[in-house]
Amino acid sequence: MRKLALSDEILLNIEKPARYIGNEVNMVVKDPESVDIRYAMCFPDVYDIGMSHLGIQIIYDLLNKRDDVYCERVYSPWVDLDKIMREKNIPLFALESQDSVKDFDFIGITLQYEMCYTNILQLLDLSQVTLLSKDRGEDEPIVMGGGPCSYNPEPVADFFDIFYMGEGETEFYHLLDLYKENKKNGGTRKEFLEMAAEIPCMYVPAFYDVIYNEDCTIKEMVPNNPHAKGGVRKDIVLDFDKVEYPEKPLVPFIKVTQDRCVLEVQRGCIRECRFCQAGSVYKPLREKSLEKLKYLATTMLKTTGQEEISLSSLSTSDYSHLKELIDFLIEECKSRHINISLPSLRIDAFSLDVMSKVQDVKKSSITFAPEAGTQRMRNVINKGLTEEDILNGCEQAFKGGWNKVKLYFMLGQPTETNDDVDGIMDLCEKIAELYYETVPKEKRNGKCQITASTSFFVPKPFTPFQWAPMCTSKDFLDKARRINDKLKTLLNRKSIKYHWHESDISVLEGLLARGDRKLAKTILYVYEKGGIYDAWSEFHNEELWQEAIKETNIDVDFYVTRERKEDEIFPWDFIDTGVTKNFLLREWHNAHNETVTPNCRMKCSGCGAASFGGGICHEN
CATH class of the missing domain: 3.30.750.210 (Transcription Regulator spoIIAA)
Incomplete structure (x- = not known):
């Protein structure tokens, strides 16, 4: 019988103990002694979020199709269990076998959003694995990263041994075969990393040195190992019809974000x-x-x-x-x-x-993502959506029985003016007017309900806006207040609600999205001072991040509000x-x-x- 890593006493005194016991429907069970490679697939956020992630389900299914590999899952312990594990020195464990992650061959961590970076360190620390890759010993797991944020891996490069660039279905088996070969031959950790570096989509940060110009921009990135390539090329599935896909996906015992x-x-x-x-x-x-x-x-x-x-x-x-x-x-x-x-x-x-x-018309709402309030701004961002498209869609929805509309916008995009900002509420007012003009009183399903939400624009790598400056936190809030003030002047203001995101978290996201290796010390500082779950507003500590930025000599304006020169070398250009x-x-x-x-x-x-x-x- 499988023994749980946590005692009954602990399980009874934490929130949602089912997050940590495994045994879900379609969970893969193997004998750990009968496999050659043990792979811990980690999501640096709570179980409720991670179990909703399709990528982990795909990799879990892909790796477990091999008889010689046992892929198990790990999620970030919630803050209550995190505290207990530190106090009682309980090492982080995998859900399937409940074995300690530190005894696995690989720790694979998916990077889904920048504000999970401190949770990456939480996973490694609770696993009792050395945080900095350069200090890891021969008997420690290979720490591997992937996912959308790995398209600029540099802010967290110091914590990883390998990054997999691209889609996991293509080269994972090849990498694991190389690991088995190296292990059989008694090879060292470095020798395996050199073998991995020969695969075009694998990036080994330790095999590259970053050289800076006097103005702190990057001059060049130079391989320091003969096995490292001049650059790394993502790998993708070409025949999407033949690629493996989980036919028996995991089913959680508790309600998760997308169940x-x-x-x-x-x-x-x-x-x-x-x-x-x-x-x-x-x-x-x-x-x-x-x-x-x-x-x-x-x-x-x-x-x-x-x-x-x-x-x-x-x-x-x-x-x-x-x-x-x-x-x-x-x-x-x-x-x-x-x-x-x-x-x-x-x-x-x-x-x-x-x-x-x-859908149940009475309970559902129609969602649009115009992203901008004016046609000029939608042309700038190449949204491919006209005001006529939006109004026609809303009119058809109103005639079909809907009375709720959700609209998503971004504030602070390149070239945005006050007229563009004002255009957000102008569009909301037009939609509200359209409802009352289109639907006769006797056929209305209550009053029109329009909910407008604005996020703050964060320039991301590998987009045309990677050269763009980002707004300051104050600029963002000024724009949000302008919209809120305009709402109060509208004729149909009682039919419109407005929400906006936290600006300080958006600025930090921008810092981490386009940063370089110098930011690793900042992330480490925040973690060592107790920072985790930064994606959750109730746990995000803005004062701690500002302290870390100051103590590690990071110039936020250099990374966030500065417009890049067209010939500048970016940290992700390799x-x-x-x-x-x-x-x-x-x-x-x-x-x-x-x-x-x-x-x-x-x-x-x-x-x-x-x-x-x-x-x-x-x-x-």
């Missing part, structure tokens, strides 16, 4: 939104066939017993066979009383018709995502000229992703 089956219909995006990192680094677009999706949907619903299925992609409306897939799911799910979740739809007549079939820097620079100029770039299906813009030879680029 449903997830059907990934495609990867990549045809849109050219200039603020969007995911749309850039996941190019080109690759689709699954309709038949494959039908099979996966049917199988997953049977093997999980889930009561909801969700379609996953960056822009689900762009899936070529969406209508046929939706028709199939509606028929398949109708008799089982299974809900269908349809995120990332562009609001048009087809989408509204679909939603009317799968990574080849396929999308060229010349294309991004051209789009940076197009943004300033308010020039719209067509989507990939309309016209190829020559971004460079065609070099992979697959997806929509190959079709074009």
Whole structure:
């Protein structure tokens, strides 16, 4: 019988003990003694968030298909258990076997958002693994990173042995084979890292030195090991139909953020939104066939017993066979009383018709992401959405019985003016007026409810806006207050609500998103002073971060509010995502000229992703 790592006394005195006991439906059980490699797949946030992450489910399924590998899961202990584990010196453990993570061969950590960086150190520290890679001994696990934030790994590079650039389905088996070979031959830790560095998509930070100019910008990044390459190229799945996908996904015992089956219909995006990192680094677009999706949907619903299925992609409306897939799911799910979740739809007549079939109109709302309040600003960011599109979509929704509209905007984007800021509430007022003009009193389902939310723009690597300056915290708040003040003057103000995000966290996100290796000492300082769960506003300690920035001599303005020169070398320039820097620079100029770039299906813009030879680029 499996012995739990935590005593009954501890489990009874912490919040949601089911986060730590494993044994969920479809959990993989293997004999740890019968495998050659033990891999701890870690998510640096609480179980409730991490169990909702599709990427971990994919890697978990992929690695456990090998008889010689046992992949187990680890999530950040919540603050109550974190305190107990430190007091009682309990090492971090994996959910499946409850064994200590420090005894595994690999610790793989997914980097999903910048504000989880202190939790990376929490995972390593509680695992009793040396925090800095340069100080790790021969008997310690290989610490490996991946995920969207690894497209600028430099702020956390000092804590990792390897970064995997790209999609995990391509080179993981190759890497594990090299590890087995090295282990069999009695090779050292360094020798394995040298073997890994020969794989084009693997980045070993210790094998590179960063040389700076006098102005603190980067002069060059130089390999210091003969096995290190001049650059690292991401790897992607080309045949998206044949790639492995979990047919028996894990089912949590407790309610998590997204407790449903997830059907990934495609990867990549045809849109050219200039603020969007995911749309850039996941190019080109690759689709699954309709038949494959039908099979996966049917199988997953049977093997999980889930009561909801969700379609996953960056822009689900762009899936070529969406209508046929939706028709199939509606028929398949109708008799089982299974809900269908349809995120990332562009609001048009087809989408509204679909939603009317799968949603409870009285409880649901229509969501738009105009991102900007004026057409000028939407052209700058290349949103590909006109005011006419938005108003037409809302009108059709109102006529279809909806009365709730959610609108998402970003404040502080390049070239933004006060008129652009004011345009956010102008658009909200137009939508409210449209409701009262469109729907007769006797047919209204209550009053119109419009909720506008603004996040603060953070320039990200590998986007045309990577050259852009970011606003200060005060600038952001001034813009938010301007919107809030304007709301109070509107005729339909009682039908409109407005929310905005914390500005200080956004500025820190910008610092970590475009920072270099110098920031590792800042992150380490915050962690050693007790900082974890910075993505959670109730635990984020802004004063501690400001203290750390001061003590580690970091110039926030250099990383955040400074506009980059066009020929500047960025910390992430050694990574080849396929999308060229010349294309991004051209789009940076197009943004300033308010020039719209067509989507990939309309016209190829020559971004460079065609070099992979697959997806929509190959079709074009």
